[in-house]
Amino acid sequence: xxxxxxxxxxxxxxxxxxxxxxxxxxxxxxxxxxxxxxxxxxxxxxxxxxxxxxxxxxxxxxxxxxxxxxxxxxxxxxxxxxxxxxxxxxxxxxxxxxxxxxxxxxxxxxxxxxxxxxxx
Amino acid sequence: xxxxxxxxxxxxxxxxxxxxxxxxxxxxxxxxxxxxxxxxxxxxxxxxxxxxxxxxxxxxxxxxxxxxxxxxxxxxxxxxxxxxxxxxxxxxxxxxxxxxxxxxxxxx
Numbered sequence: 001x002x003x004x005x006x007x008x009x010x011x012x013x014x015x016x017x018x019x020x021x022x023x024x025x026x027x028x029x030x031x032x033x034x035x036x037x038x039x040x041x042x043x044x045x046x047x048x049x050x051x052x053x054x055x056x057x058x059x060x061x062x063x064x065x066x067x068x069x070x071x072x073x074x075x076x077x078x079x080x081x082x083x084x085x086x087x088x089x090x091x092x093x094x095x096x097x098x099x100x101x102x103x104x105x106x107x108x109x110x111x112x113x114x115x116x117x118x119x120x
Numbered sequence: 121x122x123x124x125x126x127x128x129x130x131x132x133x134x135x136x137x138x139x140x141x142x143x144x145x146x147x148x149x150x151x152x153x154x155x156x157x158x159x160x161x162x163x164x165x166x167x168x169x170x171x172x173x174x175x176x177x178x179x180x181x182x183x184x185x186x187x188x189x190x191x192x193x194x195x196x197x198x199x200x201x202x203x204x205x206x207x208x209x210x211x212x213x214x215x216x217x218x219x220x221x222x223x224x225x226x227x228x
Contacts, residue, residue: 035217045156045164045207047217058215094163104170105211106154110163 002026002109004095009114016085016118022078022095022111030073033098035107036080038091038116048093049080063089085118092116122146124208124220132228139195141223143208148188152212155184155193158222159204167206168193195225203227 008020022034036048049069050058057069068081078095092115096107123146133139143153151171156164166175168184171191181196195202208220 044221045219047219060216103166103175104173105152106166106169106209107164108166108175112163
């Protein structure tokens with residue numbers, strides 16, 4: 001079964017750090033671009049970061065310089081290192097697979113999400 | 121950044137009715153637009169990619185149309201399981217992916 005499972009969420013104080021993980025299974029992880037997308041409670045979806053198969057990272061301005069995406073293909077794992085966290089970073093964080101071959105670059109597989117709460 | 125505006129914010133309909141959801145882009149995204157369905161407590165689910173192609177396993181009652189800046193998701197006859205929030209997403213600007221604000225389809 002093709003699956004993504006996130007972990008690492010929790011409660012952190014403003015200015016703190018957290019590292020999220022996403023374990024992939026059921027597909028050749030190294031062949032796919034991977035992304036993080038977040039969703040604040042009751043709000044819409046927001047793209048957080050992306051990493052290509054070659055390890056090239058991409059970020060929106062809202063997290064650039066604070067978040068670092070990485071991957072470890074040998075462990076079928078995706079990571080998101082989040083530093084200098086703010087209250088506005090509070091959200092459910094999803095990892096998602098991009099499928100160019102079958103779905104034109106849409107997100108075809110999503111994890112169940114992990115909750116990050118930034119509060120004192 | 122390409123802004124996607126979805127309308128209406130909420131659509132109140134009865135089972136069996138037709139739902140028409142709109143997504144408008146602030147600049148052309150060609151056909152690089154996808155639609156997702158999200159139910160409470162669940163991750164989004166891909167419905168439509170490249171504006172008009174149904175993902176595997178998606179019922180034929182879901183259809184997408186449009187190109188450039190104006191897109192539509194149509195649900196021809198609402199089933200009870202279709203009441204959810206729907207999001208559009210563009211990948212025209214690969215370095216700045218964006219989602220629309222969502223349309224909630226609720227039971228009237």
